[in-house]
Amino acid sequence: MTKPIPHLYAVVLAGGSGTRFWPLSRELYPKQLLKVLGNQTLIQQTVLRVRPIVPAERTLVVTGAGHVDGIRIQLDGAAEVPKENILVEPVARNTAAAIGWAAEALRRLDPDGVMLVMPADHVIPDEAKFLRVVALAVEVAQAGKLVTFGIRPTRPETGYGYIKAVGRRPLLAQGGLKALAVAQFVEKPDLPTAKRYLRAGGYYWNSGIFVWRADTILEEMATTLPKLARGLIRMDKAFGTADESQALDQFYQTAESISIDHGVLQRSRRAAVIPAPFRWSDVGNWSTLNDVADSDRDGNIRIGRIVDLGSRDSILYGEQRLVATIGLKDMVVVDTADATLVCPKDRAQDVKQVVELLRRQKAPEHLIHKTVHRPWGSYTVLEEGPRYKVKRVTVKPGGRLSLQYHHRRSEHWVVTAGTARVTCGERVFDLHVNESTGIPKGTPHRLENPGSVLLDIIEVQCGDYLGEDDIVRLADDYGRTQTSLARWGRGQGEGR
Amino acid sequence: MTKPIPHLYAVVLAGGSGTRFWPLSRELYPKQLLKVLGNQTLIQQTVLRVRPIVPAERTLVVTGAGHVDGIRIQLDGAAEVPKENILVEPVARNTAAAIGWAAEALRRLDPDGVMLVMPADHVIPDEAKFLRVVALAVEVAQAGKLVTFGIRPTRPETGYGYIKAVGRRPLLAQGGLKALAVAQFVEKPDLPTAKRYLRAGGYYWNSGIFVWRADTILEEMATTLPKLARGLIRMDKAFGTADESQALDQFYQTAESISIDHGVLQRSRRAAVIPAPFRWSDVGNWSTLNDVADSDRDGNIRIGRIVDLGSRDSILYGEQRLVATIGLKDMVVVDTADATLVCPKDRAQDVKQVVELLRRQKAPEHLIHKTVHRPWGSYTVLEEGPRYKVKRVTVKPGGRLSLQYHHRRSEHWVVTAGTARVTCGERVFDLHVNESTGIPKGTPHRLENPGSVLLDIIEVQCGDYLGEDDIVRLADDYGRTQTSLARWGRGQGEGR
Missing domain, CATH: 3.90.550.10 (Spore Coat Polysaccharide Biosynthesis Protein SpsA; Chain A)
Structure with missing residues (x-):
């Protein structure tokens, strides 16, 4: 076998x-x-x-x-x-x-x-x-x-x-x-x-x-x-x-x-x-989890940090934050970084209607997570405010973002884990944990992980426009590869 | 009158x-x-x-x-x-x-x-x-x-x-x-x-x-x-x-x-x-909101960003994130930055039992919010990771944090709104939007808002211990004032 x-x-x-x-x-x-x-x-x-x-x-x-x-x-x-x-x-x-x-x-x-x-x-x-x-x-x-x-x-x-x-x-x-x-x-x-x-x-x-x-x-x-x-x-x-x-x-x-x-x-x-x-x-849909997930003696499927008083036969899912439930019966509660869902199990199939509603409202929560995966690693938006955005950027060993610049924003990077190889204009240098640098608006730059462990940086963006589309890529390791039958x-x- | x-x-x-x-x-x-x-x-x-x-x-x-x-x-x-x-x-x-x-x-x-x-x-x-x-x-x-x-x-x-x-x-x-x-x-x-x-x-x-x-x-x-x-x-x-x-x-x-x-x-x-x-x-308790808050034609009280399909007579409260609900009846859903509550209205008074449970578990969510208010303004923890913590710090016009130092952490500050007057060791200087500075471990420092609008900074802390109690205050404007009858x-x- x-x-x-x-x-x-x-x-x-x-x-x-x-x-x-x-x-x-x-x-x-x-x-x-x-x-x-x-x-x-x-x-x-x-x-x-x-x-x-x-x-x-x-x-x-x-x-x-x-x-x-x-x-x-x-x-x-x-x-x-x-x-x-x-x-x-x-x-x-x-x-x-x-x-x-x-x-x-x-x-x-x-x-x-x-x-x-x-x-x-x-x-x-x-x-x-x-x-x-x-x-x-x-x-x-x-x-x-x-x-x-x-x-x-x-x-x-x-x-x-x-x-x-x-x-x-x-x-x-x-x-x-x-x-x-x-x-x-x-x-x-x-x-x-x-x-x-x-x-x-x-x-x-x-x-x-x-x-x-x-x-x-x-x-x-x-x-x-x-x-x-x-x-x-x-x-x-x-x-x-x-x-x-x-x-x-x-x-x-x-x-x-x-x-x-x-x-x-x-x-x-x-x-x-x-x-x-x-x-x-x-x-x-969420209610089908019951076919494969183990439940507690009250019939609840509990995933994540759940504090419950007397709920039964419910699906309680917390991605990061604390979820407190009292006296639920046959309910679904799903708590994620940017959106929470609460519905009875027998309405779980109607979640697709919610998604359709969000799509029509152009709400970002139907499309992407707070954490977005990229070939070189991932980033998570920690906060967006007027004229600033804070991200955690994680780069895999050997990973390298495109050589890029932005028209409308500057960036500040603080390394919190691993080692960053930074290209900023003509300079190339390494930043270690607890070191920081600034990338002025319009300056070509690149972030790279030359090490063998994950690189984590906190990026603070400042500018009057902070959309993901303000990015001019000068060179990229991850051009989409054409895969074919042949x-x-x-x-x-x-x-x- | x-x-x-x-x-x-x-x-x-x-x-x-x-x-x-x-x-x-x-x-x-x-x-x-x-x-x-x-x-x-x-x-x-x-x-x-x-x-x-x-x-x-x-x-x-x-x-x-x-x-x-x-x-x-x-x-x-x-x-x-x-x-x-x-x-x-x-x-x-x-x-x-x-x-x-x-x-x-x-x-x-x-x-x-x-x-x-x-x-x-x-x-x-x-x-x-x-x-x-x-x-x-x-x-x-x-x-x-x-x-x-x-x-x-x-x-x-x-x-x-x-x-x-x-x-x-x-x-x-x-x-x-x-x-x-x-x-x-x-x-x-x-x-x-x-x-x-x-x-x-x-x-x-x-x-x-x-x-x-x-x-x-x-x-x-x-x-x-x-x-x-x-x-x-x-x-x-x-x-x-x-x-x-x-x-x-x-x-x-x-x-x-x-x-x-x-x-x-x-x-x-x-x-x-x-x-x-x-x-x-x-x-x-949450169910008493019905005595004073306006409800929609289905009897729901909706506060925040709520997407609902067919719920009735429920209290739906979203502080920041998106809350999606389907087919609820007489329920309470409260979604905050670090904790979510779901319970039937008629169990709303049992929330105090949840809080007691959290107190016994020493869970921070019973005690404080993600945002903590101080006499000089407030701070919000955006993320805590291994050996780093990210905060947004807001200082009111004229507000001034204590002159302080930390044994076990360095700090990196990026100004995202207003003007910061920074004391770092012997130096005193102003930082404007999109400027940054670093505070080395052990260096006495102070953050102050000399301006007439709110000062916002993003603070990235790095160190092997990041508890709020690693703070040595050398001088403080806000010693607790003794207020008495007299x-x-x-x-x-x-x-x-």
Whole structure:
């Protein structure tokens, strides 16, 4: 179980925005990049969960340009996913296109490749059980099946699609697990239907986690989504030519925006389902945390600094500050650096309406956090006042901000940890803890961490305009890298 | 109505701590110092509400040493209350002692003095109506009565004492108002009793606002609280001698800790009540805000930046950050810089249990705010990290911090508004906006605002210990001033 499974590749779908997990998630910082439970972010958990059976170099991530920086930063450390394994979609076109691209790339690389498709932002606390299901699924996939992971319903949930299994004669059984043929995929049901499914048994939540051979899914696409399949073939033909980048753009421009469930699985006769013995949540909204997080004896999930008197069955989440609650019942309280949410659990799905409201009001809290991540590290706005702004800036070892200047603001830097290499006009010098310098308005400057530990500075900006857009970049280490099918394929072949 | 009433003095009782209004109030920053509703703090509202009929120099405040700085700062500006009018009790001994001291001081100053006794932290939105009641009360008080202000109950409240009036034959009637004799004072009743009072009519909430002649209350004290009355006479005899300060201490050491209600009013036959036509709240806990604050059409009181979907009859309070609420009913949500409270309205009185819990845990959030007020201005901790702390320091025009040094920390200052006069070792120099300086560890230094507008600096502290107690003061403008009965009396006599 803990050895790599030959020809198995992890394909992590990381395109989601996750407005329903606001205020923890933001439009520019979606759920997969967050530590919702535990010390790793959800995408790190997703990648490392299957690490015993899928090595780093066989881990692919498909995402959009907006999140690629954040994902690269997070998968650079313990996860060690090669940068070239991150496939960047020019535009988002739902899961069928993303999976099609990954399958096409995989088949070229390894004609016997098997894909373990996983959304980047699910929580599965029982890793060993999950890996056993994957192992069985790979065997079933080798027989040409499209294997889905079905979750046994614990409540009449109306937010998920359901899979109805053919109960008799499993396709394969092994160690208490069995793979069943799929009788039917069912769209999100209404409440009476969901209750009927729960009573009847044999219906499973569609987890969105799949295992199949790359060639199998491409074959099925050819019959169920012929236009998309033809697009993939055209793109594949351009591989290795000067047109490959253009071919990728063209495919995405014309690709149908449809999910793999609607586009392929519902129309296929090869679908199988393995009822999963593990706890699972798509953390689709705050109330779903109950499916995977441990609660206290009063049924409360408590994360952070919570002082409570007699609350029950509530989700209490404090990011930094103290949260005091009294006598709550079935409530959600989420307290973050710049926004707080309070709602009953059964209204948790309406958080997306709040986010929509904030978007229309152009409130920054729908878009970004107080802490903004950058390729070189991160910054946190500590305070904004009239004509000044205070930030904590953290630079990773070896990290370097762009050589830049500002038209309308001066900056004052005080080093509070590590060593800063400062370029200010013609001078280059090092600043240590408890040393400070000033950057006059209009002077080209650069901040760099030449050391092996994190560099922290406090930056005080003064000026009549302090927007992030007053920045003229003269040179930058982190120009957005063009990642394409071709590069990914070559990257694999050539090693990194 | 809007001319000063001869011989009328305002006596503002400002000893309260207000744990039930946490997290807005803190042990070291009680409710009277807060802007709960409107642009003035409650003590400012209290003093300015009666300003049309009580000039500043006839306004007295009785408080403890812990809050005197905060009160002086707040009553210095628009309220213009002379510093010497603030009576500082050596220890808190409930309202009978505080009122006794004020009455003794007043009688000496003005033998015909009439006291309008008001808690510093009540909200009364209808100023004109309030002043009409005071005018009537003064007339009744001149006839030797102890006049209480009774609030018509709107619900069977069990948190207040009640006053039962003698319904027939008012003592005095005037412009729709009438003063009635008191049949009985009733302790906080249980719920069935409170409901009975509400149905029966003729019962009023005891607002804790009183009007009487100083000589009347002292006469009544002589019979109802003879020991306390004797203590007052002893203290009065020491007035103007070298022993006056000691006499004050001695009085407070031995004074019985009892409220004026229990100690005098319940035992007196001179009590009268005027049913008050104004809205009133002691803001004793968050749910009482409903008695005085305007609500939206869904019954919500919304203060701050609130985004709501469909909540009803809730109190939503955001100090700075965004608060999003969905589908709440009868809830209280209070969001402050360092702590958030969520509870049902009917549990609002249990907030004091949360504060007690925090006190036992030695959590700073029960004691202080992120912003701490000082005689020279205030500071706000923006961030604390390992070996550094960031503060915004605001100094009032003319304000000057002590000449001080620190054993374990250096400081970096950046001016973001106003002009700073900096003493650093032997040097004295001015810093303007966008200029900075560093204060090395161990160097005597001082920060001063020589200008006529607020001075704001950002201070970054670096060191291995950053506690507020690492401060050696070499000179200070704000040594705690000894305020005593004698000084107050003299202050009045001599003018200020």
